[in-house]
Amino acid sequence: MNMTSEFIMSAALCLAALFFLAVISTTAYSLPRLNRAEQVHAYQTRADSLIRYYAQATPASDLSRGGYIEIAARLHRNQDMPWVLARLDTLMQKPSGDMFWMYPFITVTYAGRHNLPPAYQQRMREMWRTYHPYRGDTENHWAMYYTALYLITQMYPNEPGERWYNGRSSQETFAEAREYLIEWMNIATTIGQGEYDSPDYFGVFVVPMAQLYAWAEEAEMKQRAAMMLEWILADFAVDNLNGLYTGGHSRTYPKQVKEQWDVGSSAFAWLLWGNTPFRPTGEAAILALSGYQPPEIIHNIGADRATPFVHKERKRTRHRIRFSEMKNAPVYKYSYMRKEYALGSTQGGLLQPIQQHTWDLTWSVDDPRGKHNTFFTIHPYSSPTELGMYFAEHLGPITELVVRSKTTYDSPDKWTGGSPHEQVFQHEDALITLCDVPPGTRFPHFAGFFSKDLSRREEDKSGWIFAQGGEALIAFYPLAKYEWQQDPDGDWRLLSKQLKNGGVVQIAPAADYASFEAFKLAVKALPLKTTTKPKPGVRFTSLRGAQMEFTYDETPRVNGVTVDYENWPLFGGPFMHADKGSRKLELRYGKLRRVLDFNTLTISESVGR
Template identity: 30%
Template sequence: MTDTEYHRQVDARAQQLLRACYDRGGHRSLWSFHAALACDADPNEVMEIVERYHEPGPFNLIPGIHLLCRWEDRLPAAAADHIKRMFFDCLQQRGNTENHWLMFYAGNLLAAERWADEPIFWNGLPPAAMHAEASRWILGMIARTATIGHYEYDSTGYHNEHFTPYLALAEHARDQVVKRQAAKVVDLLLADMALEYFHGAYAGGHGREGNVNTWTQVGPGQGLNYLYFGDEEFEPERHCQTYATPAAAAAYRPPELLARLALDRDTPHVVRKTKPPRAIYRHVERAPDPVRKYTWMSRSFALGSTQTGMVEAGAGPIDLTSWDLTWRGARHQAKICCNHPYRSALRFSSFLPELPQRVGRSVGTRKPYLQVSDRLFGGSPYERMMQHEGTIIVLYRIPADDETPFVNCFLPKGSTWSEQNGWILSDQQDFYVGLRPIGPYRWEDIYEPGKDGNWIDGWLLRIHDLNAGLVLEAVEKAAAGSFDAFCQVRSEAAHFDLSGWPDAGRVSVNSSTGSRLEMAYDGPHRVDGRDLDYAGYPLFDAPGVDAPLGTGKVTLRHGADELALDFDIDPTTEPLPMRVIG
């Protein structure tokens, strides 16, 4: 497909999204009023929106100024004045996460350029001073993303809040350096999504996903997926995402090469990524290691895992999804994942700047699901894992005094499960899956209703053991033959050795294809006798992708086409330090 034909398709999907958003009444916010203007509605409708109180923080600053920049010839002067007041008459809030800081600084840079002749900005300084501060942070964040990755990596909930501010800067910034760098990072973030895109889902581990990690398609990123990749039937309820509306109304159209990278799943392959170490405020003796991701993209499923780099008590990010198996199916019917529902008093104060004595209660009160013992998401400092293609080993060593001395594993109810020689096996038609819990377990029903459909509905395997773990293998039907043959190999013939667990801290297993995985809990991970070199992971690695770590240079190829992104970064320069939640 040519770029011209691809862009025509994106144009059609953009108009479809904007029209559906407007017709459904989803245009009544600073983020989504783009839909009304794109559909030639009365611009004065925006007055009801801008006259409301808007907290002068990241989630209103960037959508307000972005709306004004995109539609300045259509918005009433009174509406522009209301948006302006957020940058002159308010005490702004920067927030405490990476996406908060990016939205805050992107909004302020665009405002400082637009009203550069005003004597004093909201912070008591001239707009030029705000522009200097904002450009320093923005360019620093871009450099970090292009060399060692960004903190809130591959987030089903927050990828848009990175993509959209950069898109606003790429299209509307007057600072040419910021504009050029932002345009490159927009392509980079879309490529990041494309590499783990799976039929409308974002596969692999996620830096921030939260309590929807048993859903197949989830989050504002669904709007971007449909807009740019478009291999699904249009569903307004899923695809009309508020935080994706500015992208649908933007002029930006990506290279068609990125869509091909997302949609070419004919040959199973590995995707590897590096992301920066988590920022931790307190409670640990040493800084975490960089995050390393490994995802096996097969034709019928995707299995992804994460080396989180966090091994000390206190380090347990609240929204993390460290691993899961994803395939095509309805909500709760096409995911397997597991989690130690870590609940230490240190957990929130490791990452949040509030007083340690108060933060657990204050966060837990606002978001009680972060504390429940049935939780299937969130990081645990006691979790370790390794993966090779469609096989994964996950091990835990939970202290005896831990508040939740067990592991939760989610299985879909819509599948038929059979137990054979300790293995739990299922035929998913196009592929087979086998799960081997390590430790005594029981089947429980887990169900939680919600306003947008059930938050969760499935089987909960509770592995009640301080040394809990599991081995999982997924294999294509075409490679394994019959389901009976898979069950016989997986539950009887293939090597599986627990003799070194837990005393020596070792587990080994053969995959159905004959590869041997050997895992030491706090030691080497080996495949067929060779140590896995996590430190050697590049920024991105997949077929057609060349992105050495620390260089700021990314080359993407598919067929005869190539996209080269060079961020022109001095590799000897230390990344801008950031103490944010990621």
Template identity: 45%
Template sequence: MRVLCFSGLTSVLVGASPAETDPVPPPAAVSDGQIGASFQDRRLEFIDRYVARTEADNPEWGSLPFVAVNMAQGTNLDWARHRLRELTKAPTGAMFWMYPMVLVMKAGAPHLDADDWAVIREAWRTYFPYRGDTENHWVMYYASIYLAAETWPDLGPEGWYNGKSSAENRAEAKDYILDWIRITTTYGRGEYDSPNYIDPYVSALTLLTAWCQDPELQRQAEMMLEYELLDFAVENLGGIYGGAHSRIYPKHAMQPALGASTSLAWLLWGQGELQLNGSALIVALSGWSPPAILQRIATDRDDAYVHRELKRTRWRMRHAGPDAIDVEDHSTVPVYKYSYVTPDYLLGSSQGGLLQPIQQQSWSMIWHEAKPLGISNTFFALHPHYSAEEGTMYFGADADTVVDLIARSKVDYNSPDKLMSGSPYEQIFQDHGAVIGLYDIEPGTSFQHLNTFFSRDLQSVTEDESGWIFAIGGPTYIAYRPFVAGEWRPSDWTGLLAGGAGAWISSNHDEWGAGHKIYVSENPKNGYVAQIASAADFPSFAAFQAAVRALPLQFGLEPTPTVRFTTLDGTVMKATYGERPTVNGNALDYEHWPLFDGPFARAARGSNELLMRHDQESRHLDFKATQVTTRISPSSR
């Protein structure tokens, strides 16, 4: 047995029974009014923090969100007017310029004078923003142009960069947004559950919720904003977005609290720590208040629960594959998500495969931290994969250039030490606190190894003679069994990110990316089992290790990987690569996988509806009828 010490972590934590005390009565339920008042306090604090952060004595500093908040508050107006003009001389950023400019126009309207409006109007006439190539780009673009066109409702084609009248721009934008909402509530989101890309969706939907004058579009956007935040709330633990993600950057994979979602969690339901963030600022300035049920769902972790979701891949342009379905002349593949949420940890997964280009995280585990900033409270594994086939599946470039084009912006895409990736040679499945990965990598594939992330904040990382690797993450115990023994390497062993590649992608790398270890297993036929448990469920770390060693586990690699594992709760998980996994002898029923299914959310695929539930309260979103119904009834939990 070897005990590995990462970054000065040496002690073994032992679970202990709490001292016997008199029973403590449960806390009184927090009322809707109290939840709303606390949100308003945080909203004002957030705005004040933004204003205080403004460098009003520096005419070269400051982006449009800072202009917006100062215009809204009537502070630093000379600086704000100067920056507004500087940022409209030669605009860049396409939709990333459009939506904060709309925030300036709407939230800052009380302090915009005629000259300010003239500067803004000319920018919308002459600057031609790119519509983008991802789902979040299109939503931001159309929300922004809709609200801009409402600001000047009667302009003809000569008043706009694209040669369309205000009425034409509004009609096109409304049609796109309503269609996007319908597809999302029918088949699931394509760019799903991203801790960072929640930011543009919340931004666009909040702008429409607060300032759209069209009653139908405004109401649909507000309902969709609730839908988006519910999607986060059910996979939230202490303010961190857990589980499987369509898109995640290195810094958010290694230190989850850096994601935009964590800033939103502080503002919306008081978890984690205050961090400045653009989408949270838009919420704070909008005047919109979230329904109290969202906070109750996001913060109620008294009981562990299973939550399932149905999402989809991005539209596949080529190489759609045999599992593809057709959605209005677009090819996509369903994504089956499963999360186990406990007071101490959240383990969540998808079925694996090429579900998203570039930045996919097929599964992850996070453990609870009351103040997670600066802590890498996560554990995950992956096959680092890149290929021209993947690139051309989701992008319009040709096979000869697509990898290079991707790597120009996502610099670690073709790096062997990357920590986010989908793989066509991957199969994942999960039951409660156990997850299994199987891999059968074709000869000639660029990378033939698996990367497993061991955070610098794990304690007592132990390589056991049984082949299991044990560790402690906060209030959780982790057991990991690679099918093929590997070696330890530092994270970013190529030095790519530490060397500053990718600008923002690698910024402040030493703070979030240094000191971690990667367990690298080099074999094309491979796999692993991970078993997670709460430390409170065992008298000691040693007792947990003994229990895991005793679990029945059989696996083989030839002719293709196969595994049979009995989990700590007695569940038998069995799979062979390329075949449908079974749990206690029952094959996973992907055909009837719901859009949402858990104690807090229900939605059938194809329904265009969502039912939120918490104790006696339910909130039903009916997108077909553009109607929200709230009821109080006997608890069904």
């Protein structure tokens, strides 16, 4: 057998092994309980296989392909150095991507600090003088940007301003980067993240913390990074259902809002818990390369869905610069999670520009690839006022500028985005959404997403629409007349052109009812009163007996008690607790307690009786 044949066979075996890992990890509901030794072994096996995947993604004989993550993986494994050097020769000719160049490039810089030839290390150092990366304008941009600057000036600590693209000395840049990163951590641990719970951007917050954890020489920064990394991973752990990031999101994309598996966060779910099919990303590979080992409690929180639970979170909007009395308005998140489904929401309104996802239902499926296992509604809103609230550009061309990259923003058929005319209230697995759209609004309609993957959908003369997705039974009561339209990909759109609008959502597990008909009868028997004049409102008693009252622009009530948004926790539920402003998070699972205290920069763990 020649070397080429051996390589092909080796690669085939590797890919087969990865496929096997992906298949056995695709399981609905909950993972088998593992002891700590089994958890550590399983995680390390997945981490090693992910690094190996990138190290072997391109044949060593092919010098025309391969990026920085593949280079870092090969450097980590100390293999194929001729290929590594050839690819560096090519990639360093025309750097581009700004902070998205910075984070993989700094990964290669540190991964290769012991085995790259000195001449290459010096050429890489020179890139920080000749290439001027843009800082960006979002929370994730700045986290990546300042982490890379922190690490490169740590490596070259005593160089003058003329040796750097920004004209500032190593000490000046290092101090600025350190100050920003600490301030970002303070904000996130007191009033929450601005780009919160994004399936697409989750990874670019994990990456900088993993890099600091792996390579920061300062003990304090290394500890901060470890704690912040755990904070972010725990936030994902509690919101994931079989690897899918459920509920309201700050940012997502048109395809991914429907096919929820096809996002970057799925790669981390596979790496952390093995509870979803293998979907490699360079961001997850950096976590694998960092040497970080997630604690037992994060494994358990992310993997166990045996018992239903309610979970609350407090986040914030990104920085508002116009059209708002508040720089960072609060975001109130609510989730009801169980093994069959997750229903999660935010309160509505303009919480993020362009890509907001206000609420959704996600139901469990055995294999989520290609599936649209979700249900939600939207008022599609487009306005220079929304964009001007968050971006500094002149209002005249601002919509056109945004549409150049976010092509669906100004489309009446879009499935992503927030609206100042939409308000949402959830209690357990019941939800009310209300819209009061002023005349003259650009897109004066309300839409509901009904997936092609629903196993059934029926209209009842009572006004309820009944459906089923997996083991989730769905009931939706529209507040106004509607029509059906089929989207090109086979999904169905409930379209209502009434300005005063909304709907009532009730979800239930199929196991609770003898039949679909029994579920329908139970829902139709529930007390329900709706109105759209003078403004939309609902009084509804849920299947769990909760009396929900919600009128547009008024604070909702449950069982006669007004919802207390003022004391909404940073995290609140059986697995996590943190008060607003506390800088302290307690993780809970069974008798195990783990506390991340940013006031003292300590992690403590205890086991109760």
